Amino acid sequence: MAESFVEADREEEEAPSLHKTAHEMSIDGDEPPPRYILLTSLFSPPPEQLHKLRSTLSSWGCFQGMVFQIHTLTRYGNVAKQFFSLPVEEKKKYSRAEKDGEGHGGDLIVSHKQVLDWSDRLALKVLPEDQRRLNLWPESPAHFREITHEYSLKVKCVLDILFKAIAKSLNLEEDSFLNQFGQRAQLIARFNFYPPCPRPEQVLGLKPHSDKSGVTVLLQDKEVEGLHVLKDDQWFRVPIVPHALVVNVGDQMQIMTNGIIKSPVHRAVTNPEKLRISVAVSNEPEPEKEIGPEEGLIDEKRPRLYRNVKNYAAVNFECFQKGEVAIETVKV
Numbered sequence: 353m354a355e356s357f358v359e360a361d362r363e364e365e366e367a368p369s370l371h372k373t374a375h376e377m378s379i380d381g382d383e384p385p386p387r388y389i390l391l392t393s394l395f396s397p398p399p400e401q402l403h404k405l406r407s408t409l410s411s412w413g414c415f416q417g418m419v420f421q422i423h424t425l426t427r428y429g430n431v432a433k434q435f436f437s438l439p440v441e442e443k444k445k446y447s448r449a450e451k452d453g454e455g456h457g458g459d460l461i462v463s464h465k466q467v468l469d470w471s472d473r474l475a476l477k478v479l480p481e482d483q484r485r486l487n488l489w490p491e492s493p494a495h496f497r498e499i500t501h502e503y504s505l506k507v508k509c510v511l512d513i514l515f516k517a518i519a520k521s522l523n524l525e526e527d528s529f530l531n532q533f534g535q536r537a538q539l540i541a542r543f544n545f546y547p548p549c550p551r552p553e554q555v556l557g558l559k560p561h562s563d564k565s566g567v568t569v570l571l572q573d574k575e576v577e578g579l580h581v582l583k584d585d586q587w588f589r590v591p592i593v594p595h596a597l598v599v600n601v602g603d604q605m606q607i608m609t610n611g612i613i614k615s616p617v618h619r620a621v622t623n624p625e626k627l628r629i630s631v632a633v634s635n636e637p638e639p640e641k642e643i644g645p646e647e648g649l650i651d652e653k654r655p656r657l658y659r660n661v662k663n664y665a666a667v668n669f670e671c672f673q674k675g676e677v678a679i680e681t682v683k684v
């Protein structure tokens with residue numbers, strides 16, 4: 353069941369294998385669902401694994417996988433939680449300037465009609481290293497910088513493995529996507545903080561969106577659920593799988609794969625009692641590099657769906673201001 357890694361909102365629609373333990377699945381001879389896949393097995397994946405990766409990403413556009421040692425992931429989550437629990441005055445040292453994408457704060461406000469997200473976030477460019485704006489990198493908690501540095505390098509390795517595996521699953525040269533992103537591709541970390549909300553049904557922690565990135569690797573809160581993915585007009589809860597990362601395809605991979613793999617719309621909801629934290633790390637191509645559908649994925653049966661585009665992050669921001677859906681505007 354390649355697609356059973358997220359739980360349907362409604363009880364009766366839950367995929368049956370989610371009710372089983374690993375032992376029960378083993379007795380029944382079931383294939384491990386994608387939420388059990390070790391990302392490291394994508395190093396030299398067998399054909400079945402590639403097939404599964406492709407079918408999961410073209411139907412859901414996301415999956416959960418385990419990759420890091422447990423204590424490593426716990427450290428990353430904890431440091432984010434510690435930052436958000438600092439006194440307001442301390443966090444203000446890292447405030448985002450009005451029109452800046454980096455720093456700590458709420459939504460970037462582009463119109464007075466805009467509905468705002470019930471969340472604060474800290475956004476930092478973490479790679480290339482020489483583009484870091486260290487004045488926005490918290491000095492407290494003590495190991496924030498060191499841990500964020502370490503985590504960015506690890507996520508970069510995961511992404512490299514993943515992009516090669518996706519390319520192979522589509523019968524492309526393994527470096528096809530990595531070449532499009534370029535040697536100096538960027539990595540952006542977003543530390544999301546969703547405080548408890550007394551009226552969770554009236555707000556969203558994060559409004560429905562698709563990521564503008566190539567791919568986003570998300571470390572979910574280890575105790576509080578909140579991420580939902582839209583598929584076939586229905587919202588699915590993404591369950592917490594301890595010590596796993598959520599891999600979420602962004603718009604730029606949908607463009608590069610000529611629409612074969614999907615950038616899913618997702619949202620985050622809030623909780624009346626509990627705060628929630630997540631850490632999203634996304635990659636972006638070098639801003640001056642044009643990206644577009646791989647030639648090997650264009651043919652008579654699947655004509656080119658998207659034009660080539662440079663600095664999609666800027667296109668996305670412009671669309672956000674106008675209330676347009678960015679990926680629609682780059683269709684041919």
Ligand SMILES: O=C(O)CCC(=O)C(=O)O
Binds near residue numbers: 568578629630632
């Ligand atoms: O907090 C989450 O689970 C989702 C975060 C997210 O979608 C994002 O940062 O783009």
Ligand SMILES: [Fe+2]
Binds near residue numbers: 561562563568618
């Ligand atoms: Fe997102």
